[in-house]
Amino acid sequence: MQYQHNFNPSISDEDVFTQIQAEREHIGYYNLVHQETSALKEYASSVNQKNIVVIGIGGSTLGTYAIYKFLKYSKNLTKKLHFLETTDPIDIQSKIKNIDLEDTLFIVISKSGTTIETVSIFKYINSLVTCDKNNSVVITESDSKLNEYAKANNIKSFEIPKNVGGRFSVFSAVGLLPLAIVGIDIDELLFGAKTAYDSFFNKEDTYERIVKKARFFVEYKNSFNINVLFSYSSRLDGFNNWYIQLWGESLGKVDINSTRQGLTPIGIIGPIDQHSFLQLIVEGRRDKTVTVIKVNDFENNLKIPQVELRGLEELNYIDNIEFAYLINKQADATIESIRNLGDIPCDVITIDRVSERSIAALMYEYELLTSVCAKFMYIDAYNQPGVEAGKVILKEKLQTGR
Template sequence: MKYTHNFNPCISDRDIFKEIVKEKEYIGYYNLVHQDTTNFKEYAKGVKQSNVVVIGIGGSTLGTYAIYKYLKYSKSLKKQLYFLETTDPIDIKSKLEAIDLNDTLFVVISKSGTTIETVSIFKYINSLVKCDKDNTIVVTESDSKLNYYAQKNSIKRFEIPKNVGGRFSVFSAVGLVPLAIVGIDIDELLSGAKKIYNGFFDKEDAYKRLLKKARFFAEYKNSFNINVVFSYSSRLEGFNDWYIQLWGESLGKIDINSSRQGLTPIGIIGPIDQHSFLQLIVEGKRDKTVTVIKVEDFASDLEIPHVKLEGLEELDYIDGIKFSYLINQQADATIESINNLNDIPCDVITIDGVSEKSIASLMYEYELLTSLCAKFMYINAYDQPGVEAGKKILKERLSNA
């Protein structure tokens, strides 16, 4: 008798936890919460330029942007942070026109050191201003060609550990160096991430909720293969973009039995998407889970003024309401409307406020959740062969052009 199958047995929480503990010995992102940040902070103190331009793409920029976007309007930051991450010529030109390049520090980030998008933009910058040790730093692997270039030109270098993948690298030099330069407290970031680390590996609250959520996503992946993050703050737009890369590139894989797996990430913003995507969630096909993310304290007293508008008197009941209260009531109304249907899986994450700890806790939680889902699904969360194939084709096409 011959027997083949394309399914995998369910794994116990205990076995999954053992796998993650074992993985922590060779996958580097887990332990970034313990690193010494002295070198990053000392360098940041000496930066004189008013502008910081990060040149990179994907994992080299998305996490940093997520944190910066979340915090920048609530902090008195020392410098402006910009991101050049696309080869769209209009985007490049329009961004650079708004920046004084002679008062700019360029942070070139590429794990491999040969990312075409990053090198292309860096070449263009070099045609506009001289990039040297006084206005440029490099963040890359120790043996990359970009590292070699930096050495030859006496340019300051920060290392990306080889065992830290790009999309899991936000709490390495990739994110911590540019964020420290503009004045964000990177020790508080690591403190927030470490809170989740401890809560998981000490088998406390984070352990229970993350395992439960990851198990549900994996066991119901054929019924609910679309995971919607509904963030009720425009500040979380960057987080949504980061989550989409983390989730899609980590979990869209072929498993150990050559079966194609994947959980599709969707990132939307409330209340804007209450007027669009919510319709699809509520009355569309039941193939989506929903995670609503709320911010408890927006640190803002902005309120709706007592202004009389002729013909709109019936809405005067909103006068005097704080916008922060309004947006959270909108979130709660959405949550209640979804829960009342009883057939859409929905959970709610409420982060404390607009702080380094809050955003870092959320992001580290999603990194752990991604790793757990991958274990349940019998896939490797840390490679990206589908992306690499496209890179090879692009190189061949450009080389033969």
């Protein structure tokens, strides 16, 4: 008798961990925490331009922007980092008019080397200024068309490993090179990521947190299929956008039983969205989990001044309160109000301070969480077949539409 099946009983935590350990052999993002950074730092130190323009889209920019946005107001950066990532002509022109192109280094990033959006923008830049080895650098796969272009024009290039997907590439040259150039400590970034790596693979706090959370998400995905990230700092806006791509593109898949899977990511910012989306969370359908992210130390002592406003005297109790204290109390009030309801799954992540280590540890933990969720769901977190059809159709339309 021969027997074949595709039954998939609930996978154990230990089986998931074993599979993740095995993935380290062929999925490259796990081991980026161990990389040598001297070549990146050497190149970064040679850059004299004041403006650094990253030309890319999706995974080529979102992670870098997330870190830059989180850190830039706490660092004395001597260079400005800009991002050209959309083919919206108004966006392109409005950004470029505020950049001195003669004092700019262009970093062209495309894993495949043939990303239409990226090449289109780079072509436009080339019509405005001569792009050569003195003001351009390329980050791509070693055998891509973009790398061929770089070699033909004697332009420096850095490699994106083939086994590192775009949305998992922030701790490769994709993120580390532009961040190093503007003055962010990339060794501290990798230290923070490695802290999460070690804690997970040594089965410490990060492991316990991730596996418990991932199992809940997957086992209750039919009830709570929307995951809301409620970040209480505008500095985390970039992180929210990065998370949306990571979560959506990795987990929206068809599993091995041909069942459609997916957890819908939503990123909102507190306290702004206390006055909008929170209403939907509190009184809307019970189909959402909520993760609140707080920053413990903003390293800023800006206070509400003791100013008399006629007719508003009843609010004088806020005088002399630090804004950092206020925003964290707003977060605490939101958390308590959600927990008091008793039927909305909610967890809280508190970042200790605004630093390279803290943002990197958070991002690496979310990469691990994504991978673990995918294992529980029996899907491949690292491909994106759902977006390939659109790329093919676009190419056909552009080739035949002239």
